Amino acid sequence: METSTIQKLENLLLVSVPRDLMDDEVLRLRRQVVREIRKYHSRWVMLDFSAVDICDSFFGRFIQSTADMVGLMGADVIVSGLQDAVVETMIELGMTLENIRAVLDLDDALALSRTVQRTEMYTQGMKALNGHDIDWDNGWDALDMDSLHRDTHAIAEV
Amino acid sequence: MSLTRTLTKTRVAIHNDVDVVVAIQKGRMLAQAHGFSTNEQYITVTAISEVAHNIINYARCGEITLDIVEQGKRCAILIVATDAGPGIPDVQQALKDGYSTGAGLGLGLSGARRLMDEFEIVSEVGKGTTVTMWKWRNDNNNRAKNSRS
Ligand SMILES: Nc1ncnc2c1ncn2[C@@H]1O[C@H](COP(=O)(O)OP(=O)(O)O)[C@@H](O)[C@H]1O
Ligand SMILES: [Mg+2]
Numbered sequence: 001m002e003t004s005t006i007q008k009l010e011n012l013l014l015v016s017v018p019r020d021l022m023d024d025e026v027l028r029l030r031r032q033v034v035r036e037i038r039k040y041h042s043r044w045v046m047l048d049f050s051a052v053d054i055c056d057s058f059f060g061r062f063i064q065s066t067a068d069m070v071g072l073m074g075a076d077v078i079v080s081g082l083q084d085a086v087v088e089t090m091i092e093l094g095m096t097l098e099n100i101r102a103v104l105d106l107d108d109a110l111a112l113s114r115t116v117q118r119t120e121m122y123t124q125g126m127k128a129l130n131g132h133d134i135d136w137d138n139g140w141d142a143l144d145m146d147s148l149h150r151d152t153h154a155i156a157e158v
Numbered sequence: 159m160s161l162t163r164t165l166t167k168t169r170v171a172i173h174n175d176v177d178v179v180v181a182i183q184k185g186r187m188l189a190q191a192h193g194f195s196t197n198e199q200y201i202t203v204t205a206i207s208e209v210a211h212n213i214i215n216y217a218r219c220g221e222i223t224l225d226i227v228e229q230g231k232r233c234a235i236l237i238v239a240t241d242a243g244p245g246i247p248d249v250q251q252a253l254k255d256g257y258s259t260g261a262g263l264g265l266g267l268s269g270a271r272r273l274m275d276e277f278e279i280v281s282e283v284g285k286g287t288t289v290t291m292w293k294w295r296n297d298n299n300n301r302a303k304n305s306r307s
Pocket of ligand 1: 208216244246257264
């Protein structure tokens, strides 16, 4: 079997999914992902499918259950690198994946994670302003308010 | 279909998930070697994976045969998945999107039927199940090119 690699990049966990995984390898990969999220406190798990040419319903269930599991750990799944023909086959098969973001490549994934992170910090900041305790030492003053507004709007438009 | 000529026959015994991957790989090689498009290859291996998973999930073991069939200039890949498992009591129901007696998504049979050009299930309770699927190679693009020149 081709081995899967899991790498940490910023707050992303990058998982390159190999082709032709056997069922128990798929389950092992899911367990490993969950373990590494705990280790690195990752906010995102990017499942990179560029090597994969088959996304049957077993695989679909793997993506969905991984997303559900990592969701309980406060992380989100991003799927990337799905080939055109794979996407077509998945849709024709009738597969729908919920609460999963898809991007084309690593650059887009990084952009997404950074934008969301800034927005989350912004929202937290606003909450703190409206409420009481502001933790000024915690990176709040390092934020660029203009770009935060832009990003928040960009997200609202998606 | 009297003109149909069978070119090759590959048999894969299906007992576990290793065999499923073997069937997928043989299907991929066969489709590649006979000039099926990327799309057709992906569709074919996905359908193979679905019926192979059904064999290990519901019948425990069975067999998949892969075949290239020629009819005049047309070419198809023919997949037959057979088992002597419990059979399917209501095939129409099993073919509905989302219907599953297991923990699956219930998209295997319905999805494979949508993906492939021809699709047939014969099943008898207590005797077993046979799924037969065809995917024709689409030669239209080549033909269009030839007629233009
Ligand atoms: N080879 C088989 N032998 C017995 N029952 C089967 C077989 N293949 C499919 N079935 C039945 O048909 C149902 C639908 O199959 P499928 O569409 O592949 O969905 P899933 O496998 O996700 O349940 C299965 O839940 C099972 O009850
Ligand atoms: Mg199935």
